[in-house]
Amino acid sequence: MTRLLPMAGTALALLLAASQAQASGCIAATPGTSLSADEAAAVYDCLKDILLNGYRQGDKRWIPADYVEDYRSWSPASRYPAFSEAHGGRHLVTYVNEIGAADYLRFDESETEMPVGALLAAESFSVDDRGRAQPGPLFLMEKVERGRSPQTGDWFYMAVAPNGSPMVMDVISSCSACHQSRFGQRGGLGYPPAEARAQPVSASGSQPE
Ligand code: HEC
Known part of the structure; x- marks a missing residue:
């Protein structure tokens, strides 16, 4: 019985890899990790529905399903899909x-x-070294009561x-150690890279410039 367990684990890993490496059909103009902002935005346009439909599939179990249903109606915080080494080169x-x-x-x-x-x-x-775009995870953070x-x-x-x-x-x-050690002094927030940030909102609520 116990000899079956490692095999089951391998099968699961392969299954996971296969489900995560599904071909999206979206191809980036530049392969690899150095897409321009416009190229990354074009990939996102192509992937937008595929990403959302994928994340929405199936039971979310301990993750509140409305987070996944609703997040596209929230405020965009980035102007284009910026490269993030920290999130697995995505x-x-x-x-x-x-x-x-x-x-x-x-x-x-x-x-x-x-x-x-x-x-x-x-x-x-x-985006792989042949330019093929692959969907990655939806990462979520929720601020809960102090303590x-x-x-x-x-x-x-x-x-x-x-x-x-x-x-x-x-x-x-997997998540918190990096966020706390790198961004603990600003509440654990990573923020998109400066050039990719949405227009900042000032304290008065008006936008600068
Ligand atoms: C090695 C460091 C590292 C790890 C590990 C990491 N993150 Fe992040 N995270 C970042 C950085 C850096 C950003 C800033 C975004 C960027 O680079 O575009 C970020 C941004 C985010 C954001 C956007 C909010 C923000 O902080 O600005 C979410 C949500 C998020 N991470 C969730 C997660 C989750 C969930 C995990 C675990 C599965 C995780 N992160 C693991 C470094 C990390």
């Missing part, structure tokens, strides 16, 4: 919900205490695979 498109928008979209470098109920979603895709998860800075981290399955992971080592 391009990220970030959204923030209404509760979190005013604070997140200031992209404040100092201590930011996000309001309870703030939600962030980052869709992702990768509810002190080890993670009171953030819940979640991820949905491209085929809609909630991803089982140790959120401390």
